[in-house]
Amino acid sequence: MIEFRYDRADDVGSALGLIGESGKYLAGGTNLVDLMRETIERPTALVDVSGISGSIEEQAGGGVRIGAGVTNSAVAAHPVIRRDYPMLSRAILAGASAQIRNMASVGGNILQRTRCYYFYDDAARCNKRAPGAGCDAIDGFNRIHAILGASPDCVATHPSDMCVALAALDAIVHLRGPEGERTLPCVELHHLPGGRPDIETALKPRELIVSVELPVVPFARRSTYRKVRDRSSYAFALVSVAAALDLEGGAVRDGRIALGGVAHKPWRAYAAEAALKGKPATAESFRAAAEAELKGAAPLSGNGFKVELAKRTIVSVLQELAA
Numbered sequence: 001m002i003e004f005r006y007d008r009a010d011d012v013g014s015a016l017g018l019i020g021e022s023g024k025y026l027a028g029g030t031n032l033v034d035l036m037r038e039t040i041e042r043p044t045a046l047v048d049v050s051g052i053s054g055s056i057e058e059q060a061g062g063g064v065r066i067g068a069g070v071t072n073s074a075v076a077a078h079p080v081i082r083r084d085y086p087m088l089s090r091a092i093l094a095g096a097s098a099q100i101r102n103m104a105s106v107g108g109n110i111l112q113r114t115r116c117y118y119f120y121d122d123a124a125r126c127n128k129r130a131p132g133a134g135c136d137a138i139d140g141f142n143r144i145h146a147i148l149g150a151s152p153d154c155v156a157t158h159p160s161d162m163c164v165a166l167a168a169l170d171a172i173v174h175l176r177g178p179e180g181e182r183t184l185p186c187v188e189l190h191h192l193p194g195g196r197p198d199i200e201t202a203l204k205p206r207e208l209i210v211s212v213e214l215p216v217v218p219f220a221r222r223s224t225y226r227k228v229r230d231r232s233s234y235a236f237a238l239v240s241v242a243a244a245l246d247l248e249g250g251a252v253r254d255g256r257i258a259l260g261g262v263a264h265k266p267w268r269a270y271a272a273e274a275a276l277k278g279k280p281a282t283a284e285s286f287r288a289a290a291e292a293e294l295k296g297a298a299p300l301s302g303n304g305f306k307v308e309l310a311k312r313t314i315v316s317v318l319q320e321l322a323a
Contacts, residue, residue, distance in 0.1 A: 002036060002039065002042055003044075004043055004044055004045055004046055005023075005044065005045040005046070006045070006046050006048065007045065007046070007047050007048065008047075008048040008051070009047050009048060009049050009051070009052060010051070010052070011052055012049075012052060012053070012176050012208060012210060015047050015049050015052065015208055016176070016177065016178060016206060016208065018045070018047045019045065019047050019206050019208075020044065020045050020206075021205070021206075022043060022044045022045070023043050023044060023045030023046065023047055024041065024043035024045070024046055024047070025046075025047050025049050025107075025208055026046045026047065026048050026049065026050070027048075027049055027050045027068070027069055027104075027105035027107055027108045028050065028071070028100075028103035028104040028105045028108050029103070029108075030096075030100050030103050030104045030108065030112075031104075031108060031111075031112040031113060032108070035113065038120055038122070039122070040113075040119070040120065040122075040129060049068075049069060049107075049208065050069055050105065051069065052067075052069055053067035053068040053069040053070075053107070053210050053211055054067045054069040054070055055067045055070065056070055056074065056075065056078050056080070056081070058080060059213075061216075062215075062216035063213060063214050063215045063216045064080055064081065064084070064085070064213070064214045065174075065211050065212075065213050065214075066106055066211060066212045066213075066214070067106070067210070067211050068105060068106050068107030068110075068208075068209040068210055068211055068212065069105050069106070069107065070105065070106050071101065071102060071103065071104065071105060071106075072092045072095070072096075072100075072101040072102075072104045072105070072106065072109060072162065073092075073098070073101040073102045075088070075089070075092055075106060075162075076088075076089045076092040076093050076101065077089075083221065084214075084220060084221055085165070085169060085214055085217075085220050085223070086220075086221065086223055086224060087165045087168060087169070087220065087223035087224055087225045087242045087243070087244060088162065088165040088166070088169065088214070088225075090165075090224060090225040091161040091162050091164055091165035091225040091227075091240075091242060092161065092162050092165075094161050094225060094227040094237075094240070095109075095160070095161035095162060096234060097233070097234050106162070106209075106212055107208075107209040109160055109162045109163070110160065110162070110163055110166075110173070110186075110189070110209060110212070111201065111203075111209070112159055112160055113128075113159075113200065114128065114156040114157060114158065114159060114264075115144075115157075115159045115236050116128070116137055116144075116145070116156040116157070117137070117141065118135070118136045118137045118140065119156060124136045124140075127153045127154050127193075127197050127198065128154055128156060128193075128197040128198050128200075129198070131196065131197075131198045135152075135153060135154055135155065137154075137155050137156065138152070138155055138300065139301070141302060142155060142300040142301065142302045142303055143238075143302045143303050144157065144236065144238065144261070144303070145157060145300055145302075145303055146262060146263050146264055147262050147263075147294075147297045147298060147299045147300075147303060147306045147307055147310070148259075148262050148263040148267055148294075148296065148297055148298075149192045149193075149263040149264055149265070149267065150192075150193060150263070150264065150298065151192070151193045151194050151195065151197070153193055153194070153195055153196075153197050154193035154197030154264065155193075155300060156193070156197065156264055157236075157260075157261055157262065157263060157264060158190060158260070158263065158264060158265050158266055159236050159237075160260070160266065161225070161227060161237065161240060161260060163186065163190075163260075163265075163266040164225070164240055164241075164242045164258045164259065164260035164266045164267075165225055165242040165258070166186045166212065166214075166266070167186050167187050167242070167258040167266040167267070167268045168223075168242040168243065168244065168256040168257060168258035168268065169186075169214055169215070169217055169220060169242075169244075169256065170185065170186075170187075170215055170217065170256075171185075171186040171212050171213065171214055171215070172184070172185060172186065172212070172213040172215065173185075173186055173189050173209060173211075173212055173213075174209070174210045174211045174212070174213060175203065175207050175208065175209060175210060176207070176208055176210050177204050177205075177206055177207035177208065178205075178206055178207075179204070181210075183213075184202060186212070186266075187266070187268050188202060189201055189202055189203075190202075190264070190265035190266065191264070191265065192263070192264050192265060193264045197264070217244065217256070218246075219244055219245065219246035219254065220244045220256070222244060222245050222246070222247075222321055223242070223243060223244035223245075223256070223321070224242075224243065224317060224320060224321060225240065225241070225242045225243075226240065226241050226313060226316070226317050227240040227260070227261075228240065228261075228309060228313055236261065237260045237261030238261050238306060238309065239259065239260070239261045239262060239306055239309045239310045239313050240259065240260035240261050240313075241257065241258075241259055241260075241310075241313050241314055241317045242256075242257070242258045242259075242260070243255065243256065243257045243258075243314070243317045243318060243321060244256040244321070245281070245318065245321040245322060247281055247322065250280060250281055251278060251279065251280050251281060252276045252277060252278065252279055252280075252281055252285070253277070253278075254277065255273050255276045255277070255318075256273065257269035257272050257273055257289075257293075257314065257318075259293075259310060259314075261306075262297075262306060262310055269293045269314070271289075271292045271293045271295070272289040272290060272292055272293035272314065273289075274292075275288055275289040275292040275293075276289045276318075281318075281322040283315060283319060286314065286315040286318040286319060286322075287311065287315050289314065289318075290310070290311040290312075290314040290315055291311065293310075293314070294307050294310055294311055297310075
């Protein structure tokens with residue numbers, strides 16, 4: 001049994017004062033509690049922040065500010081999110097079950113850890129769980145693992161659907177820690193594995209996610225999210241695509257694309273976006289953009305199918321938006 005102290009924070013300031021050096025913030029607990037049961041996480045203290053940062057507010061200059069404590073279900077159902085950022089609503093609804101979405105928080109969703117089989121198996125070698133141990137996934141059962149941005153030390157993928165949409169939308173994460181407040185683009189919050197897959201984010205010690213800001217992206221109203229998985233519900237993505245298109249006269253003026261299920265972090269498809277600009281909104285242009293993005297893919301023994309699957313999903317999603 002793991003012994004830990006439990007405290008409930010009334011505000012961000014009290015949360016920072018209570019957390020200590022080896023504590024963890026707790027909101028819905030849909031990932032952290034699982035990790036504690038498996039003894040992967042062993043915090044000495046849990047600070048409950050579920051009662052703070054719980055609002056969704058439209059900003060005076062446009063955009064939306066979402067508190068880190070807002071539940072996933074509340075974000076997906078909010079009328080402004082559904083109208084102005086449909087890819088985000090659809091991404092959340094594609095994740096987990098309704099019961100989990102009702103509990104899971106925005107901040108917790110962003111910080112959830114990989115669902116790699118070997119990470120959860122303490123009999124397996126895992127550099128993320130035990131740095132320097134090795135990675136059994138590389139030569140093991142690696143069907144769900146990364147094809148982009150991986151390293152010889154880790155081929156795990158990030159499990160969040162919501163974060164893929166946030167990456168495509170250029171979302172900004174607002175943080176507060178002992179050194180004060182700061183912001184980070186969502187695309188910079190998560191790290192690729194490199195030689196230290198155990199260091200997953202750019203968060204500093206004791207730092208807390210306070211809110212997520214969605215900037216004004218007018219053409220995000222023409223957006224969607226598609227998740228390809230082994231079964232139709234409660235399964236993590238093999239490949240997912242969040243995309244938005246800005247069209248003018250049958251050509252692509254601008255676009256946003258992010259991929260899930262393919263990398264250690266939500267993967268912003270900058271190469272595909274660049275390849276699309278100014279091109280006709282046709283299947284040929286969409287395929288060329290997908291080819292440009294997947295050019296650097298490095299599949300493993302069991303997941304080579306993901307390369308073509310990602311390309312076809314990108315093309316299909318863009319065709320849907322263009323129509």
